Amino acid sequence: SQTIHQWPATLVQPVGSPLSLECTVEGTSNPNLYWYRQAAGRGLQLLFYSVGIGQISSEVPQNLSASRPQDRQFILSSKKLLLSDSGFYLCAWSALAGYTQYFGPGTRLTVL
């Protein structure tokens, strides 16, 4: 069966510091991968999605970037965090675009 991992689970970072969040999927090949952010009390905002290694589509202009160095690895990064980057970051995978997505446990990021 497929599983999706994210780490760290919780992170507290100062404004201006860098960020690297990692997501890995097991039990499937060539998944579509997604990064979402959920601000407190808000809906899910799609940040990036990837249909293959090295292929990244950005949904929202911001100071974040994503990379997919391996088939089942998806990384979210920032060079300098802003206060507004605080939120719950969720990675998801799907077998096909536009079909059911399965989420990892998420990373709760607080920028102080």
Added chain:
Amino acid sequence: RKEVEQDPGPFNVPEGATVAFNCTYSNSASQSFFWYRQDCRKEPKLLMSVYSSGNEDGRFTAQLNRASQYISLLIRDSKLSDSATYLCVVAPGNKLVFGAGTILRVKS
């Protein structure tokens, strides 16, 4: 106008009650529809897909009305464990668009 709109609630219901949520979507080209459930501070989890003819999974029934562009979720015999946020999800293309969710609180 938001792509997917839901009443945020909260819906406060007693155990055993029947409760219904509606959701409207703006893109008439949407092809796939889902309900997800999200517990407090947890990731969303798929509750059920929604099919054109309507579908049922135990106490949960989902309906789709393409002409009016709305989706509904009916929960019968509510349990305390049903307390969560229910997310309406629509796929207008190769991505999913999530509603902000409806909060359900089931009280004993």
